[in-house]
Amino acid sequence: MYKIETKRKLAPTINLFTFSAEEVAAKAKPGQFVIIRLDEDGERIPLTIANVDKEQGTISVACHEVGKTTAQLGSLKEGDAIPNLLGPLGKPAAIEKFGTVLCVGGGVMAAPIHFKAKALREAGNYVIGVVGAATKDHLVFLEEMSKTCNELYIATDDGSEGYKGIDFLKDLITKKKIDRVVAEGPVLMLKAVADTTHPLKIPTVVDLIPTMIDGMGMCGACRVGVGGKMLFACVDGLEFDGHQVDFDELLARLKTYTLQEKVAKVFWEEGEKTI
Numbered sequence: 494m495y496k497i498e499t500k501r502k503l504a505p506t507i508n509l510f511t512f513s514a515e516e517v518a519a520k521a522k523p524g525q526f527v528i529i530r531l532d533e534d535g536e537r538i539p540l541t542i543a544n545v546d547k548e549q550g551t552i553s554v555a556c557h558e559v560g561k562t563t564a565q566l567g568s569l570k571e572g573d574a575i576p577n578l579l580g581p582l583g584k585p586a587a588i589e590k591f592g593t594v595l596c597v598g599g600g601v602m603a604a605p606i607h608f609k610a611k612a613l614r615e616a617g618n619y620v621i622g623v624v625g626a627a628t629k630d631h632l633v634f635l636e637e638m639s640k641t642c643n644e645l646y647i648a649t650d651d652g653s654e655g656y657k658g659i660d661f662l663k664d665l666i667t668k669k670k671i672d673r674v675v676a677e678g679p680v681l682m683l684k685a686v687a688d689t690t691h692p693l694k695i696p697t698v699v700d701l702i703p704t705m706i707d708g709m710g711m712c713g714a715c716r717v718g719v720g721g722k723m724l725f726a727c728v729d730g731l732e733f734d735g736h737q738v739d740f741d742e743l744l745a746r747l748k749t750y751t752l753q754e755k756v757a758k759v760f761w762e763e764g765e766k767t768i
């Protein structure tokens with residue numbers, strides 16, 4: 494069993510959980526993820542590792558409640574335990590001295606981007622952070638990012654805090670000499686970041702999070718089109734060259750189970766465990 498050591502509310506529907514998971518913590522690196530299951534009949538959900546404490550034998554994940562299983566996780570308390578936590582999965586992020594690195598984290602993914610930003614800063618990079626969210630109430634990890642990054646910029650879709658939208662990135666990357674862009678967040682945001690950096694030929698890696706099942710390269714659920722090839726996000730990623738990703742295909746595939754997901758959430762809210 495994997496005990497929840499701490500649970501911290503980051504935003505109304507976003508929590509940061511620290512799980513006791515000694516073997517995972519011993520190996521986990523920025524950019525990797527875990528797959529958890531909350532009970533025997535439960536769905537397996539992937540979450541990106543947002544921090545590791547090797548001494549304490551813990552890993553942290555930030556989770557946004559968007560459907561049945563993430564809401565169920567949000568209902569757990571400190572001291573509760575879950576039966577399955579598999580990982581670390583995926584390849585570690587590329588961490589080396591690139592020069593000036595722009596780290597963009599959208600929504601809940603500002604927490605795992607912080608884990609990468611910290612490692613990139615420790616590797617000797619000048620790190621510029623961008624944290625974005627739908628509204629100011631959904632901004633997370635601002636304090637952590639402002640401590641870790643050399644500079645931090647904030648953006649919201651509705652302009653309730655910081656820049657309105659992501660258009661300011663164009664100015665930012667034109668003014669600064671950026672050697673690499675690293676982005677995690679919603680697919681539409683990743684696409685916007687990649688479209689912005691493409692004309693300037695700034696190397697840009699994005700973490701792709703398509704629907705996953707086994708997380709180990711066997712089921713094919715997470716296939717993504719990159720540079721005309723079919724790759725599996727769980728074993729070939731999560732980091733991919735943002736200028737080569739077929740974002741339209743990815744966006745279409747993410748809608749495959751929308752109806753089933755809505756039904757599962759309604760049933761869970763009505764007190765049913767499974768459908």
Ligand SMILES: Cc1cc2nc3c(=O)[nH]c(=O)nc-3n(C[C@H](O)[C@H](O)[C@H](O)COP(=O)(O)OP(=O)(O)OC[C@H]3O[C@@H](n4cnc5c(N)ncnc54)[C@H](O)[C@@H]3O)c2cc1C
Pocket residue numbers: 526536537538539540541542554555556557558559560561562563564601602605680701702703704705731747748751753754755757758
């Ligand atoms: C490798 C990987 C890492 C991830 N890391 C995190 C993380 O650190 N924190 C976090 O909160 N979430 C993360 N996610 C997304 C998370 O796994 C899903 O939100 C979760 O599986 C949804 O389960 P659910 O039963 O609550 O909702 P569902 O009923 O499965 O989905 C509810 C809604 O969320 C949308 N949705 C589900 N999965 C995704 C996705 N991958 N991308 C975009 N929209 C999605 C659905 O289209 C639907 O509209 C990650 C996903 C992957 C593949």
Ligand code: FES
Pocket residue numbers: 704705706707708709710711712713714715716725726727728
């Ligand atoms: S999740 Fe099954 S192949 Fe990637």
